[in-house]
Structures are given as structure tokens and as C-alpha cells.
Amino acid sequence: MNTTNKNSPNISYISVSQMQRILQKIGTEHFIAGIVEYLEQDFAKWESFDKSPRFAAHSPDGVIELMPIGDHEKFSFKYVNGHPKNTASGLQTVIAFGVLSDVDTGYPLLLSEMTILTALRTAATSVMMAKYLARKDSKTLALIGCGAQSEFQAIAFINMLGIKTIRLYDTDPEAIKKCYNNLKNRDVHIVLCTSAEEVVQDADIITTCTADKKNATILTSDMVTAGVHVNAIGGDCPGKTELEAKLLERADVFIEYEPQTRIEGDIQQLPEDSPVTEMFKVIRGDRDGRTSDEQITIFDGVGFAIEDYSALRYVYDLVSNNESCQQLELLASPSNPRNLYGLAMTSAE
Amino acid sequence: MNTTNKNSPNISYISVSQMQRILQKIGTEHFIAGIVEYLEQDFAKWESFDKSPRFAAHSPDGVIELMPIGDHEKFSFKYVNGHPKNTASGLQTVIAFGVLSDVDTGYPLLLSEMTILTALRTAATSVMMAKYLARKDSKTLALIGCGAQSEFQAIAFINMLGIKTIRLYDTDPEAIKKCYNNLKNRDVHIVLCTSAEEVVQDADIITTCTADKKNATILTSDMVTAGVHVNAIGGDCPGKTELEAKLLERADVFIEYEPQTRIEGDIQQLPEDSPVTEMFKVIRGDRDGRTSDEQITIFDGVGFAIEDYSALRYVYDLVSNNESCQQLELLASPSNPRNLYGLAMTSAE
Numbered sequence: 001m002n003t004t005n006k007n008s009p010n011i012s013y014i015s016v017s018q019m020q021r022i023l024q025k026i027g028t029e030h031f032i033a034g035i036v037e038y039l040e041q042d043f044a045k046w047e048s049f050d051k052s053p054r055f056a057a058h059s060p061d062g063v064i065e066l067m068p069i070g071d072h073e074k075f076s077f078k079y080v081n082g083h084p085k086n087t088a089s090g091l092q093t094v095i096a097f098g099v100l101s102d103v104d105t106g107y108p109l110l111l112s113e114m115t116i117l118t119a120l121r122t123a124a125t126s127v128m129m130a131k132y133l134a135r136k137d138s139k140t141l142a143l144i145g146c147g148a149q150s151e152f153q154a155i156a157f158i159n160m161l162g163i164k165t166i167r168l169y170d171t172d173p174e175a176i177k178k179c180y181n182n183l184k185n186r187d188v189h190i191v192l193c194t195s196a197e198e199v200v201q202d203a204d205i206i207t208t209c210t211a212d213k214k215n216a217t218i219l220t221s222d223m224v225t226a227g228v229h230v231n232a233i234g235g236d237c238p239g240k241t242e243l244e245a246k247l248l249e250r251a252d253v254f255i256e257y258e259p260q261t262r263i264e265g266d267i268q269q270l271p272e273d274s275p276v277t278e279m280f281k282v283i284r285g286d287r288d289g290r291t292s293d294e295q296i297t298i299f300d301g302v303g304f305a306i307e308d309y310s311a312l313r314y315v316y317d318l319v320s321n322n323e324s325c326q327q328l329e330l331l332a333s334p335s336n337p338r339n340l341y342g343l344a345m346t347s348a349e
Numbered sequence: 350m351n352t353t354n355k356n357s358p359n360i361s362y363i364s365v366s367q368m369q370r371i372l373q374k375i376g377t378e379h380f381i382a383g384i385v386e387y388l389e390q391d392f393a394k395w396e397s398f399d400k401s402p403r404f405a406a407h408s409p410d411g412v413i414e415l416m417p418i419g420d421h422e423k424f425s426f427k428y429v430n431g432h433p434k435n436t437a438s439g440l441q442t443v444i445a446f447g448v449l450s451d452v453d454t455g456y457p458l459l460l461s462e463m464t465i466l467t468a469l470r471t472a473a474t475s476v477m478m479a480k481y482l483a484r485k486d487s488k489t490l491a492l493i494g495c496g497a498q499s500e501f502q503a504i505a506f507i508n509m510l511g512i513k514t515i516r517l518y519d520t521d522p523e524a525i526k527k528c529y530n531n532l533k534n535r536d537v538h539i540v541l542c543t544s545a546e547e548v549v550q551d552a553d554i555i556t557t558c559t560a561d562k563k564n565a566t567i568l569t570s571d572m573v574t575a576g577v578h579v580n581a582i583g584g585d586c587p588g589k590t591e592l593e594a595k596l597l598e599r600a601d602v603f604i605e606y607e608p609q610t611r612i613e614g615d616i617q618q619l620p621e622d623s624p625v626t627e628m629f630k631v632i633r634g635d636r637d638g639r640t641s642d643e644q645i646t647i648f649d650g651v652g653f654a655i656e657d658y659s660a661l662r663y664v665y666d667l668v669s670n671n672e673s674c675q676q677l678e679l680l681a682s683p684s685n686p687r688n689l690y691g692l693a694m695t696s697a698e
Contacts, residue, residue, distance in 0.1 A: 009440075015678040017697035024694065050406060057399055057419045059452045064424050066415055070406045075413050079426075079448065081455025087686060091454055095680045099428065103408045105440055106430025111460075115681035116693050148683075151690035175687055182690050329364040331444045332464035334497075337436060338524055341500035341531050344465050345373065348366035 010327035012319050014112035018326065022318065023116070028152065029159035034318070035124035036131075036160065038310040043128075046280035048072060049306060051257065061085050069305035075101040076309040078114055084213070100312040110316040111328060114308065121311035122303060123152035125256075126231050127160045130205060132282050132289035133254060133297040134229035138204035139164045144196055144218055145210035145234055146170035146179035153207050153231075154179070158188050161205070165189040169199035197223060207231040208242040215239060215269075221247040226294045233301040235266040243298070245269040251296035254279050254289070256304040264302040276300075359676035361668050363461035367675065371667065372465070377501070378508035383667070384473035385480075385509065387659040392477075395629035397421060398655060400606065410434050418654035424450040425658040427463055433562070449661040459665040460677060463657065470660035471652060472501035474605075475580045476509045479554060481631050481638035482603060482646040483578035487553035488513045493545055493567055494559035494583055495519035495528035502556050502580075503528070507537050510554070514538040518548035546572060556580040557591045564588060564618075570596040575643045582650040584615040592647070594618040600645035603628050603638070605653040613651040625649075 014022070023031055042049075048071040055066040062083030069076060080096040087093055096114035101107060130138075141163045143150050147170070157163040166188050170176045176192055183190060193199035200206055200223050208218050211234065221244050224230065230251065235241040243266045253276045255261040267274060279299070281287035290297055319325045334343035363371070372380055391398075397420040404415040411432030418425055429445040436442055445463035450456060479487075490512045492499050496519070506512045515537050519525045525541055532539060542548035549555055549572050557567050560583065570593050573579065579600065584590040592615045602625045604610040616623060628648070630636035639646055668674045683692035 013677075016681045016692075017678055019681075020693060020695060020697040024696070028690075028693070052404065052406075055401065055404060055415070055417055057401075057417060057424050057452075059419075059421060061453060062455050064419070064450060064452070064455050066404070066417060066426060068404055068406060068415060070408075070413070072408060075406050077415060077428075079457065081450075083453075083455045086454055089454075091456065092680070092682055092686055095456060095682075097457070097679050101413060101430075103406075103413070104410060104432075105435055105438075106411050106413050106432040107440065107444065108428065108446070111679075113679050113681055116689060119689055119693075147687045148689040178685070178688055178691070182688075182694075328362075329366060330446050330460075330462050331441070332365045332368075332462055333441055333444075336527070337441055338496045339527055339531075340465065340468055340497040341377075342527070343365075344369060344377070344468075345531075346369060347373070348369040 009107055009331065011108050011330050012110045012316065013326045013328045014110070014315060014319065015326070016113045016116070019113050019116050028155050032120055032124045032127065032152070032156045033160060035121055035311050035314045036128045038314045039124055039128050039307060040283055042306050042310045043280045043283045045071065051305070054305070067305045067308060069309050070103060073103055074309065074313060075103050076312050078305070078308045080114070098308055098312050100316050107331065110312060112312060112315055117311050117315065118308070119149055119152045121307045122149060122233060123156040124311070125301060125307050126153055126207065126233060126299065127156040129254065129279055129299040129301065130157065130161055130229055130231060132279070133299055134161060134205050135227055135290065135293055138229070140167065140203050141165070142167040142199045142203035142206045143179070144169050144199060144206065144208045146175040147209065147211050149209045149233070150179045151182045153209060154183055155186070157205065158186060163188065165191065167191045167193055167199045167203060169193040169196055200224070203228065205229045205231060208234050210234040210242055213240045215241045217244045218242040219247060220244040221250055224296055226296065228296055230296070230298040231301070232266055232298055235300070236302040237264050238268060241266045241269055248298065251298045252277070253298045253300055254282065255300050256302060260304060261300060261302050265300040267300055360457050360679050361459045361665065362675045362677045363459070363664060363668065364675070365462045365465070368462050368465050377504050381469055381473045381476065381501070381505045382509060384470055384660050384663045385477045387663045388473055388477050388656060389632055391655050391659045392629045392632045394420065400654070403654070416654045416657060418658050419452060422452055423658065423662060424452050425661045427654070427657045429463070447657055447661050449665050456680065459661060461661060461664055466660050466664065467657070468498055468501045470656045471498060471582060472505040473660070474650060474656050475502055475556065475582060475648065476505040478603065478628055478648040478650070479506065479510055479578055479580060481628070482648055483510060483554050484576055484639065484642055487578070489516065489552050490514070491516040491548045491552035491555045492528070493518050493548060493555065493557045495524040496558065496560050498558045498582070499528045500531045502558060503532055504535070506554065507535060512537065514540065516540045516542055516548045516552060518542040518545055549573070552577065554578045554580060557583050559583040559591055562589045564590045566593045567591040568596060569593040570599055573645055575645065577645055579645070579647040580650070581615055581647055584649070585651040586613050587617060590615045590618055597647065600647045601626070602647045602649055603631065604649050605651060609653060610649060610651050614649040616649055
């Protein structure tokens, strides 16, 4: 009895090892540039997305979230947790994986690790925004916070914005050293700093990517001079901010998705009607990004589901076109859909 | 540089082939009985579950759903689509997979195919309900609808309720033949019928599991005699019903979860305040199930997320204790969580 459908489509599977292999083959900078291309395509068709609120299951020690999003072509969701106490037992605070599906058939196409991929898409998002918001002659990037995201940010800005000098600061000297070691072979001048005040000296772009979950003031208004672009990505949930409110009031603020950023972004400190610009309008040319060399611009980034969608779409096209990858046999396909029992009783191959 | 955490927990992975292997080794009837045990445990602690509405992404040709649920120990979600036009291109209308996670750490534990598993858990749910609702001396089961679910239902009832005679009917004679062939080697008397009126003769339990998406009247009140239990599982979404309203009014109706069944179940035909009993109360002993041999009972089943949770929990315990299975390396675990870039640059094993 032929109960197995030979057309049974499998799911492409990107393990952590496979992500490492692809990344090292392509190069982190080119991988990020690839995602940027997909991000610009997807932000440009912003209205076609069904932008649902994330689903969150809270427990005493953490949260498990599902972040779904889709348009008329593809659907994706990311599974991501947040359990600060995990580090005490040698586990990660945050791990993530995601699925990309074909809307036309409802079939999943790709299952991918997203712990590394989220860092890549976050850097890709930052650099895409900076293309529209930073001065074209930007040469110096200051990084406040040398954690998990820092090297990806640095590499993206070196490659796509022509950054020649990177200034590093973290409250933990070990983190600065780690970041320096990961970047030292790149074609960039690296300056190690001992305070936030020092690191922002002469910076054209200031990236804040600190991890403390509190309303911190990492960057005050008096530290930021005219013409600077601030890439603020560490303040990304209620009660977690990095910028002084006065700085936000003084600058032009650009965001991903207003309903989400009002709750999660640095602008949670401002009134509900404070002026902001959603970046898809800038990308589409409907609104201005930077308009003068004196303007202070801020990208108040929180991470939005479309960015996961773009990243998964990029990886899927990559493995469909160039890279071989494992296939998961996760979808039962009886040749006669009504004979599922017959399929269940077929000997496994 | 040691960037890979050797404690990196992998995810147990149940492919379709692995599900086939486990099922054939354990036996369908014992597998279903195993799920019943987990279902009773989980229904008994009903209030401890965070019962969220499912997330649904609708498109012109179908729907993609995520069904999350969790208590303080485990979290699960099922991905399931519904695309009727898929059959025309040799694909399945419905495919499903699911994930079980540890709430304490947020880490996923199991990724499993759920096309076959959903059929098993649906049969397990039906037979668990019938334990409380059918007459103890039930010997004859009538099956109206011989589709994908039929054999699983039949095997569950033969094994757990002592059914000796199965009467089969479907509008398509090929479906009856398929069901007969799949059941003929079981220790049960099988009667093939040519109409719904014929198949219900002398039945103690009537199972309706038809597939037509419309408000059909598969079973009318005059076809059902005193003392019968009706296991109605085909009517499971708005606009899809199987029972005559008069029959529902005449019987005692038992359901899974009232907010969902009012929308999806056969009781969508009745007023919002029609009397129903949620089964967790019966399982806990707070409410009566069957109280007399004359009573007509109906389980108006629509399929609820807790049942997926129980099924995934059963499979996870099975593979943790007895069965070997593949592991997915889906979770990046840098030994220094702030050195994610270092992990990304580590050579894959």
C-alpha cells in the first residue's frame, strides 16, 4: 500500500552549527548586508503586514513569547524566552528559534535557530536606519555597552557606513576586552575608553546597547553634540531605558512601530503624543530622515517582528539558492489524506 | 577559546518516521491509553492553565494558527494550518507540529510532528470523555464518517471501553472500505452500513466525525434512542456542525471549554445560555456525568489546547524514559553569554 506521498515537502533546518557554517562562509558583514536588503523590501510594504501583538506567557521567573507576523506571501513566528535567573545555572537568559511558512499552502518552509540570527537582524536594522539618519560623512562610532550585540553592531557599521574609528566603553572592563579581541583584526581603529563621557568624544554615531533592566540614564543630553546620530537599542521593554528624556526632547526621534515603541522604547518616558516618525515612511520616501548636518537624530529601536520575518526570509532564500542544509521530516503526508492511520502504520524509512 | 557550552541542552525531535516507529512499537491502543492518563491529570488541574485564545493568521485560501497553553510547569504550542485547496495540488489540508517547553527555564524540550499525534489525542479525548458519559455496558459503536480520524476512534473505544461491534458508515463507500481494511484484523465485529439511519441501529455509542465544512445535520433527534452516548467531534468551527439542534436540546451536553465551544461546537446552534457542563468538573468529581441508563449524553468536542499539551507531555516523557530519539541543536549556548559573536565565529562541529 503506497501511503507515503513522495511529494512530501520537508522543512529546511538551520541548527546553530549550520548558522555558524553559513556565517563563516559568507562573512558576518555580507550576511548583515543581505538582511538589510530584505529589511528595506519588507519595510517598504509595511501596510501589507498583519501586525499582531506578541503572545506572552508569564511565570514567576520569566516569560515565553511567540511573535507572529505575516503578509500575503509569507508568515513567520519567533519563539523567544527571557529568564534572567538562567545564568546562575549555566543556561542562557534568552534563546530563540523561528519558523517561516508559505501563506498559500500553510506549510512551514524553514526552522532556524534565532539566537545568533536575532543579533544579526538587530545589527542589520540599526545600520539600515543609520543609512537614512546618520550624517553621510560619519567616520567615528561610539559603542556604549560591549555585550552580546556589540560586535555585530560594529561590523555592520564598519562595512555599510564606512566607519573608520570605533570607541568602546562598558562598565565591565572584561566586556571591553572581549569586544576588542573580536574586532582587532578588522580594518578599523579601536579606542578603549574608561567612561561614557570619554567614549562619546568626537563620535558621529553613538550606539547604546546596554543590558541592565532598569530606567537608566546611560546617555544624557549634554553628552550629545549637534549632528550626532544616536542608535539606541538597549532600551526595549517597559522599565528599561537608556536615554535622558531631555535628549529625546531635543532630538528628532525615529522608531519602528509606534504602538509597540510607546510601551517598550525609550520614548516610554515621554507623553503619548510626543512627535515621532515611523521609519517605514522614511524608507519609502514619504518622510524625511536627516535634513541637516546639525540635526540630532535618534533611532529608538526595540526590535519588531518584521525584522525576524526579513531575517528568516533571507536565510530561507540563501539555503534554497546556494547552501545545502538539513531537512526535517516533520510533516505527515499520506497519499490518501483520509488514510492517516495507514500512514501511521507504515514502516518508517 | 572555549565558546561552546558543553551543557547546551538540545531539543528532542520526533519526526513523522519516529512517530511511526514509536506507535508501532507501543501499539496504537496503548499509546492512546497513555495519553488518556495524562489528559485526566491535566483536566483535573484545569484552573492552573493560562487558557489563551488561539492566534490565527487568515489568508484568502486558508488559515495558520498558533495554539499556546501553559501552566506553572510546562508550556506548549501547536502550529496548525487549514487550507482546503491544498488537496488539489497533492498537499494536505491540515498539517501540524508542536513544541513543549519548560516554564522554569523557558527552554524548549520537544519538537514533534502533530499530524498523527493530533489524531491520537483526539481519540484519547473522546474515549476519556466516554468513560464518564457512556453506559458501562456499552458494546456497540456506530461510526458516522470513515475519514482520517475514524480508525483511531475505533481502536480507542475497542481497547478502553470494551466495544465488541463497530458499525461503519460514510457517504463514500471507498472510505468505508479503507476503514474496514485498517480494522479487520482487530478483535471486533465490523458491520458495514449503507445509511446513517442503518448505522445507528442498536448503537450504544454514536461517533460523528464527518469532514464537510457546513452546517450539516448528520444525526437527527429521531435517530437517537434513550441511553445512547453521542461523541460528536466533526463539528469544530463556526459554520461546521453535525447534530440537529433538537437532539442537543433533548440531551445533556458536555464540553471542553465553554468560551471556545460556544463558537466552534455544535452548540453554536443554541442560545448562549443553553445548559452545558465543562468536562473538567466531571473528571474532578464536582459534577455528574451520566446519572441514568436512559439519559442521552453528548460530548460536543472541538479540540482544545490542553489536549495537545497532554499529548506532547506524554510523548516527551516517553522519549525521556524509554525511547531514544534525535536531538536538535537549535539553541545557541555560548559559555560566556556576552560573547555571542565568539560563538558565531567558532567552527561548527
